[in-house]
Amino acid sequence: MKIAVISGKGGTGKTTVATNLATVMKATYVDCDVEEPNGFIFLKPDIKESLDVTIPVPTIDTDKCNHCKACVDICQFNALIHVDKVMVFEKLCHGCGACQAVCPTLAITEEERPIGRIQIGTYGEEGMACLSGTLNLTEPMAGPIISQLKGRLGQETSLIDCSPGTSCNVVKGLLDATYAILVTEPTAFGLHDLLLAIDLVEQMSIPFGIVINRVHESHNQVSLYCKSKGYTLLGEIPYDRQIATLYSNGELLVRQSQYKAMFHEIADGVKEAMACSSSL
Numbered sequence: 001m002k003i004a005v006i007s008g009k010g011g012t013g014k015t016t017v018a019t020n021l022a023t024v025m026k027a028t029y030v031d032c033d034v035e036e037p038n039g040f041i042f043l044k045p046d047i048k049e050s051l052d053v054t055i056p057v058p059t060i061d062t063d064k065c066n067h068c069k070a071c072v073d074i075c076q077f078n079a080l081i082h083v084d085k086v087m088v089f090e091k092l093c094h095g096c097g098a099c100q101a102v103c104p105t106l107a108i109t110e111e112e113r114p115i116g117r118i119q120i121g122t123y124g125e126e127g128m129a130c131l132s133g134t135l136n137l138t139e140p141m142a143g144p145i146i147s148q149l150k151g152r153l154g155q156e157t158s159l160i161d162c163s164p165g166t167s168c169n170v171v172k173g174l175l176d177a178t179y180a181i182l183v184t185e186p187t188a189f190g191l192h193d194l195l196l197a198i199d200l201v202e203q204m205s206i207p208f209g210i211v212i213n214r215v216h217e218s219h220n221q222v223s224l225y226c227k228s229k230g231y232t233l234l235g236e237i238p239y240d241r242q243i244a245t246l247y248s249n250g251e252l253l254v255r256q257s258q259y260k261a262m263f264h265e266i267a268d269g270v271k272e273a274m275a276c277s278s279s280l
């Protein structure tokens with residue numbers, strides 16, 4: 001059972017929600033925000049395993065190549081061009097293998113190219129599983145790392161901490177999700193980007209609930225909007241100096257009993273909403 005945590009924009013508190021909720025739900029935490037993973041700053045897991053992530057990219061044997069350009073034509077990512085010889089633009093290559101499959105002279109072989117790393121560890125006395133991916137600097141493709149992270153999950157409950165925004169990396173994180181938690185903030189920008197996130201999960205037919213972070217108004221417009229639309233409001237995290245202090249010290253909010261109770265309430269709301277959506 002995968003629960004994806006997304007936000008229409010960065011800086012809304014998505015990782016705060018994902019890490020703290022994972023601990024109270026005793027769920028596997030998976031940091032799929034591989035361009036800027038920061039969940040481990042708060043969980044500080046005991047790292048058990050660290051692995052390179054690679055993708056296969058083509059290399060061309062010019063002696064065997066007959067210049068038919070079949071490989072160039074089949075590549076959907078413009079990673080190959082033919083100018084006197086076939087040239088490979090490695091960072092555009094998605095490692096799909098299509099070029100090798102169509103080459104009539106077997107001139108194409110593959111080499112593994114590292115694009116990032118994944119780390120696997122445990123948190124706390126109960127050994128809560130934690131996974132995190134990191135895309136190497138200057139690498140453009142996060143997808144294979146997200147796939148490898150999710151490929152290591154079984155049937156256990158997992159919290160998928162997705163990339164911010166509504167990019168293809170977020171879609172990759174959302175695939176197979178049973179439920180989505182949308183984290184936003186009570187501002188006009190927050191509402192604007194929340195609507196993009198809602199549009200995405202509705203297009204993917206994923207049931208969702210909303211958590212509003214940094215709530216400091218009694219009538220915030222996002223809360224009013226959610227109520228007017230009948231959206232599930234899972235909880236509101238207060239705009240609070242103590243929370244900011246814990247966050248800036250790299251500590252989980254659940255270390256304080258009042259915030260632990262707040263995340264238990266959010267977790268109960270998630271379980272209830274998931275039970276309702278699965279019975280429909």
Ligand code: SF4
Nearest residue numbers: 075093094096097099
């Ligand atoms: S492996 Fe796929 S993406 Fe990469 S160059 Fe070949 S056809 Fe293009």
Ligand code: SF4
Nearest residue numbers: 065066068069071103
């Ligand atoms: S498909 Fe093979 S033979 Fe044809 S251009 Fe590409 S590498 Fe050369």
